[in-house]
Amino acid sequence: xxxxxxxxxxxxxxxxxxxxxxxxxxxxxxxxxxxxxxxxxxxxxxxxxxxxxxxxxxxxxxxxxxxxxxxxxxxxxxxxxxxxxxxxxxxxxxxxxxxxxxxxxxxxxxxxxxxxxxxxxxxxxxxxxxxxxxxxxxxxxxxxxxxxxxxxxxxxxxxxxxxxxxxxxxxxxxxxxxxxxxxxxxxxxxxxxxxxxxxxxxxxxxxxxxxxxxxxxxxxxxxxxxxxxxxxxxxxxxxxxxxxxxxxxxxxxxxxxxxxxxxxxxxxxxxxxxxxxxxxxxxxxxxxxxxxxxxxxxxxxxxxxxxxxxxxxxxxxxxxxxxxxxxxxxxxxxxxxxxxxxxxxxxxxxxxxxxxxxxxxxxx
Amino acid sequence: xxxxxxxxxxxxxxxxxxxxxxxxxxxxxxxxxxxxxxxxxxxxxxxxxxxxxxxxxxxxxxxxxxxxxxxxxxxxxxxxxxxxxxxxxxxxxxxxxxxxxxxxxxxxxxxxxxxxxxxxxxxxxxxxxxxxxxxxxxxxxxxxxxxxxxxxxxxxxxxxxxxxxxxxxxxxxxxxxxxxxxxxxxxxxxxxxxxxxxxxxxxxxxxxxxxxxxxxxxxxxxxxxxxxxxxxxxxxxxxxxxxxxxxxxxxxxxxxxxxxxxxxxxxxxxxxxxxxxxxxxxxxxxxxxxxxxxxxxxxxxxxxxxxxxxxxxxxxxxxxxxxxxxxxxxxxxxxxxxxxxxxxxxxxxxxxxxxxxxxxxxxxxxxxxxxxxxxxxxxxxxxxxxxxxxxxxxxxxx
Numbered sequence: 155x156x157x158x159x160x161x162x163x164x165x166x167x168x169x170x171x172x173x174x175x176x177x178x179x180x181x182x183x184x185x186x187x188x189x190x191x192x193x194x195x196x197x198x199x200x201x202x203x204x205x206x207x208x209x210x211x212x213x214x215x216x217x218x219x220x221x222x223x224x225x226x227x228x229x230x231x232x233x234x235x236x237x238x239x240x241x242x243x244x245x246x247x248x249x250x251x252x253x254x255x256x257x258x259x260x261x262x263x264x265x266x267x268x269x270x271x272x273x274x275x276x277x278x279x280x281x282x283x284x285x286x287x288x289x290x291x292x293x294x295x296x297x298x299x300x301x302x303x304x305x306x307x308x309x310x311x312x313x314x315x316x317x318x319x320x321x322x323x324x325x326x327x328x329x330x331x332x333x334x335x336x337x338x339x340x341x342x343x344x345x346x347x348x349x350x351x352x353x354x355x356x357x358x359x360x361x362x363x364x365x366x367x368x369x370x371x372x373x374x375x376x377x378x379x380x381x382x383x384x385x386x387x388x389x390x391x392x393x394x395x396x397x398x399x400x401x402x403x404x405x406x407x408x409x410x411x412x413x414x415x416x417x418x419x420x421x422x423x424x425x426x427x428x429x430x431x432x433x434x435x436x437x438x439x440x441x442x443x444x445x446x447x448x449x450x451x452x453x454x455x456x457x458x459x460x461x462x463x464x465x466x467x468x469x470x471x472x473x474x475x476x477x478x479x480x481x482x483x484x485x486x487x488x489x490x491x492x493x494x495x496x497x498x499x500x501x502x503x504x505x506x507x508x509x510x511x512x513x514x515x516x517x518x
Numbered sequence: 519x520x521x522x523x524x525x526x527x528x529x530x531x532x533x534x535x536x537x538x539x540x541x542x543x544x545x546x547x548x549x550x551x552x553x554x555x556x557x558x559x560x561x562x563x564x565x566x567x568x569x570x571x572x573x574x575x576x577x578x579x580x581x582x583x584x585x586x587x588x589x590x591x592x593x594x595x596x597x598x599x600x601x602x603x604x605x606x607x608x609x610x611x612x613x614x615x616x617x618x619x620x621x622x623x624x625x626x627x628x629x630x631x632x633x634x635x636x637x638x639x640x641x642x643x644x645x646x647x648x649x650x651x652x653x654x655x656x657x658x659x660x661x662x663x664x665x666x667x668x669x670x671x672x673x674x675x676x677x678x679x680x681x682x683x684x685x686x687x688x689x690x691x692x693x694x695x696x697x698x699x700x701x702x703x704x705x706x707x708x709x710x711x712x713x714x715x716x717x718x719x720x721x722x723x724x725x726x727x728x729x730x731x732x733x734x735x736x737x738x739x740x741x742x743x744x745x746x747x748x749x750x751x752x753x754x755x756x757x758x759x760x761x762x763x764x765x766x767x768x769x770x771x772x773x774x775x776x777x778x779x780x781x782x783x784x785x786x787x788x789x790x791x792x793x794x795x796x797x798x799x800x801x802x803x804x805x806x807x808x809x810x811x812x813x814x815x816x817x818x819x820x821x822x823x824x825x826x827x828x829x830x831x832x833x834x835x836x837x838x839x840x841x842x843x844x845x846x847x848x849x850x851x852x853x854x855x856x857x858x859x860x861x862x863x864x865x866x867x868x869x870x871x872x873x874x875x876x877x878x879x880x881x882x883x884x885x886x887x888x889x890x891x892x893x894x895x896x897x898x899x900x901x902x903x904x905x906x907x908x909x910x911x912x913x914x915x916x
Contacts, residue, residue, distance in 0.1 A: 278743035281763040282666045288763070352746020354753065356667045388665050390754075396659030407746075435743065438665055457662065474658040481654045485647055488630065 156183030159373065160221040162207055162252065163228030164197065165189035167334055172227065172366045174198040176373060186219055188212065189228070207248040213255035216262070223264040224256055225373055229305050231272070231298040231337055238296060245301040246308075253312045256319070266372050267309050267323045271358070271382060273302040274325075276435040282356075285440040286325075286380045297428035306380075313378075320378045324368060327384035327439065330459050331362030332466030337429070343467065347395050348413050351404040354392045355436025358384040361459035364452040371450045381448045382439040385456035391433065394460055399477075400470030407434060666768070667753035670733065677755050678724055685724050688862050689821060695869035699730035704769040704812040705872065707734060707776045708803060708896050710795055710904065711784035713822035714845045717860065722776060722817065723755075725867050735768050736776040737761075741841065762806055769810040777803045779893075782842040786831070792823035793908060795901045801893035804875075805883040808892070813872035816896050818903040821865030824914050826850065864916050866907050870899055 159176055163169040164187030177185040177199045185200045187193065192204060205211050207228065216224070229245050256262050274280070275290035293300050306323060313321035328338040338359075341347070360368075360383060368383045395402045405413060411430045444450050454462065469475065631642075638645040652675070655661055663669045685691050699705065709722055723734040737760035743749045758764045760777065768775050778784065783796040807814050830846030849857035873896060882888050 278749070279740045279759065279761075281761050281767075282758045283763075283767065285763075350746075352748075352750055354667070354750040356663075356665075356753070388663065388667065390663055390667060390669075393659040393661070393663070396657060399658070436667075472657065474660075477654050477657045481650050485650050488634070488646060 156181055157223050158182075158184045158186070158219055158221045159223040159225060160186045160188060160216060160219070161200070161225045161227060162188050162248075163226075163230070164200065164202065165191040165193050166227070166230070167194070168329065168336075168362065168365065169193075169227045170195055170197060170200075171362075172225070172369055173200040175366055176225070176370055179370065179374060181374065184219070186215065186221065188215065207252045208243070210251065210255070212252060213258055216255050216259045220261045221259065222261050223266070223373060224252070224262065225266045225268070225369060226252060226309075227268045227369070229267070229269060229302060231270075241298070242296070242301055245298075246304050249305045249308050253308055257312060257316055262316070262319055264373065264376075265309070265312065265319050265321045266369065267305070267321075268369055269306055269323050269325045270298075270302050271325045271327050271384065271437060271439050272299050272432075273306055274437055274439065275299045276355075276431040276437050278435055280435060280437065283438045283440040284382070286382060286443055292431075294428055294431075299428060320376060322372045322378055323380040324372055325380065325382045325439065326365055326368070327358040327360040327382075327456075329362045329365045330359045330463040332462060334362045334463075339463065341429075342394070342398060342463070344400075344417075345470070346401050346403045347398075348410050349391060349395070349402045349404050350410050350430060350434040351406050353434040354390050355433060356388040356438050357391055357394065357436055357456075358388055358438055359456045359459040359463075360385050360452065361454040361462065364454055364459070368444075368448075368450050368452070372448065375449065377448055379443075379447065381444045381450075382441050383444055383450070383452070384439050384441050385452050385454055385459045386441070387456045388436075388438050389456055389460060391436070396472075397460065397474075398464050398467065398470055399473035401472065663754075666735070666756065666758045666764070668733075668735070668756040669754040670756075673733070673755050674727075677751070678727060681720055681724055682728070685721050685728075688860070689721065689825075689865040690862075691721060691725060691821075691865040691867055693725045693729050693867050693869075695871075696729040698815055698869040698872055699726060699732060699774065700813070700872075701730070701732075702772070704772045704810060705774050705815055706765075706769060706803060706807045706812055707774060707815045707817050707869070708900070709776065709778055709817035709819055710793075710900050711778035711780040712787070712792065712819070713785060713860075714826035714828050714847065715860075716778075716785055717825060718819045718822040719776065719778065721822070721865065722819065722867060726774065732774050734776045735773045737765055737778075739781060762802055765803065765806040766810055769806060769812045779803055786828065786843040786845070788831075789823070789827040789829055793820075793904050795897055795904075798893050798897050801889045804889045804892045804896070808875045808878050808883040808889070809880060811876035811880075813874050813876075814892075814896055815872050816870040816899040816903070818868045818870065818900050818907060819865065820867075820904060820907040820911060821863040821914075824863035825860035827861070861915075863914050864911065866911065868903055868907060870903055873899075 159182055161169060161173040161176070164173050166189075169189070170187070170193045173185050173187045174197065176182055187197055187200045187202045188205050188207065189202075190204070190206045193202060203215055205215060215221070226249065228248060230241070256265060271284070273290060274284040274288065275292050275294075277290075277292040279291045281288070290299060290303065293303055309321060309323060313319070329336055330339055330342075364385065365383070372381075392402065407430055410433060414429065634642040634646060638649070652671075656672075661669065661671055699707075707722065707726070709718070712718060719736050723736065726732055726734045733756055735756045735758065738752055738757040739760060742752050742757060743759060758768065765775055765777070779798040779801075780796040781799060787794075787796060804814070826845060826847045828843075828845050828847060832844040832846065836842060836844045847857060849859075851857065873892070875892070878888070
């Protein structure tokens with residue numbers, strides 16, 4: 155008999171795509187998608203149950219369908235246009251109710267939580283790379299960071315009470331992909347990107363298919379524990395903005411918060427006040443455990459994930475094409491040799507040493 | 519008279535007070551009606567050939583404009599012919615459209631070429647192309663940083679280039695014991711800290727880069743990452759937070775890590791306590807070195823104490839701003855920004871003989887007695903070297 159998987163948060167793109175993907179897995183018999191809103195796209199072979207996880211009805215669904223695997227994907231920074239209180243309600247109370255229902259279920263064998271690297275927070279006292287054993291240096295009084303920490307705390311409590319259930323927590327870096335609508339993507343879609351004046355945070359990204367693959371991997375392999383999931387390497391925010399070819403707008407810290415609130419009110423972008431700390435201090439996570447213990451290898455690095463996302467957007471004001479054109483025009487006007495420039499390798503020092511002996515072969 | 523003397527020089531024979539605009543300013547216009555001779559003297563010599571009306575006696579004005587004695591004649595002689603001249607003046611601006619219009623393109627090109635040779639050397643063409651490519655890659659984000667945010671390219675080409683003259687010309691740094699820096703693999707450079715502003719860290723970094731050809735990866739206090747702009751530059755320059763996780767991670771990665779265990783106690787100590795090492799923290803750097811088995815290189819910096827002699831502090835303001843101290847030097851708030859120029863003391867940086875830690879077993883890092891002993895050994899080595907260097911130094915600015 156195959157497995158019966160219950161997926162929460164299927165109204166969102168990532169949840170829906172994951173549910174469809176896991177339904178195609180050979181060892182999985184049935185997939186039940188749960189959310190308060192109907193999904194926006196096609197769910198394929200997934201049966202959809204419109205239910206609120208804050209409601210005890212979820213327990214009945216788990217019992218009746220004899221669910222053996224629960225994938226909890228509805229811990230989100232901001233559910234739709236609703237406010238902070240609703241978000242907290244859905245994240246924390248929803249998880250409590252879901253875990254209560256799971257604890258009652260005798261059939262349950264696996265519990266997978268899709269958490270976020272936001273659990274580590276962002277502060278000036280952060281180590282360069284967070285490993286799974288570390289805690290946030292500063293958790294705000296409210297906000298998503300606090301939500302995720304509470305949710306993970308409840309899941310750890312559940313793991314203690316039900317040691318027979320394999321519990322896996324995946325702390326995923328911000329996902330980016332063409333067509334994906336997350337707060338991070340909305341931020342980078344702004345025509346002029348607000349940044350915190352005088353700070354240049356390090357960021358890691360995860361390709362959206364890698365994110366879905368990692369949850370599938372964790373669902374189908376029998377490995378318990380907490381894992382950071384992120385693409386290799388880091389990018390600076392300034393670098394990311396330059397690759398988008400968009401102008402950055404450095405604002406003092408308090409103004410970025412106000413700007414973010416205004417953008418949320420105007421429904422242009424959804425980046426909240428608590429992200430200001432992230433935009434100032436950034437975050438990096440260590441992914442050795444992901445490779446060595448979980449055995450998952452993302453197909454894209456941070457730079458590649460961001461590159462694919464950037465390629466899906468219309469180039470900005472200072473696009474690479476324009477910069478290249480300006481460079482060619484300048485080099486042409488100033489007597490630079492165009493033919494040489496075409497074959498130039500990227501490494502500057504290599505280029506210089508290669509160019510030095512052969513400087514006689516072009517007209518000066 | 520005075521006007522007639524000054525205007526030809528200041529406006530270079532153009533109307534409008536040299537603003538480059540075609541129309542003269544209101545003050546210039548009023549000047550023209552009051553004293554047409556001045557205008558005439560100014561404009562006439564400019565194109566003596568084209569304008570047949572221009573009398574030859576005004577030509578000398580161009581050459582003798584500066585001496586006051588000759589100007590009166592030059593101005594007064596043409597005055598009777600003012601009406602015909604004024605008519606010519608009105609059509610004048612068409613000839614003077616732009617100050618650069620007279621320079622032929624060939625001159626521009628040769629001027630540029632010589633400038634390029636000056637900046638990039640004989641081989642300027644590929645160098646210029648490489649420089650443009652560098653600019654393009656920076657503008658389009660086509661570069662990579664390591665996981666600590668270290669940007670080797672910008673550090674080498676920008677930060678290092680900027681501070682090198684300071685190190686070589688201003689502080690005239692003498693570097694000793696470079697052979698003690700390993701050519702490969704991890705090492706922990708432990709140094710004394712002084713100078714009110716952590717310039718000694720930058721100078722140690724550039725000394726290691728220029729003499730041992732390695733990048734120093736300094737460990738900075740959390741305050742560094744809280745300050746705007748400083749935090750941005752620090753990450754790009756290779757600094758990371760002074761915590762055990764980062765230190766051990768970097769040492770395992772085979773980097774040369776720099777640590778200043780005295781911290782703010784050392785850098786913000788009064789001038790009267792110069793070259794007296796403060797307490798060396800809790801010895802966290804020693805346990806990091808023992809855990810990773812890298813050598814500790816005791817480094818002594820002489821000269822940094824004198825760059826900003828700290829004679830006072832404003833603790834209440836410092837508390838208010840959340841910084842460890844607000845320095846008062848003999849020049850700092852007194853001379854304003856001028857007081858920020860460091861005194862040109864003579865520096866000596868000596869890298870001492872490495873203290874090996876790979877003989878200890880990894881558990882030794884958790885033995886407090888051993889850690890204290892090694893910490894003390896490092897501290898004593900640096901203190902003794904400092905005294906030795908001070909004895910050898912002829913004078914502070916020598």
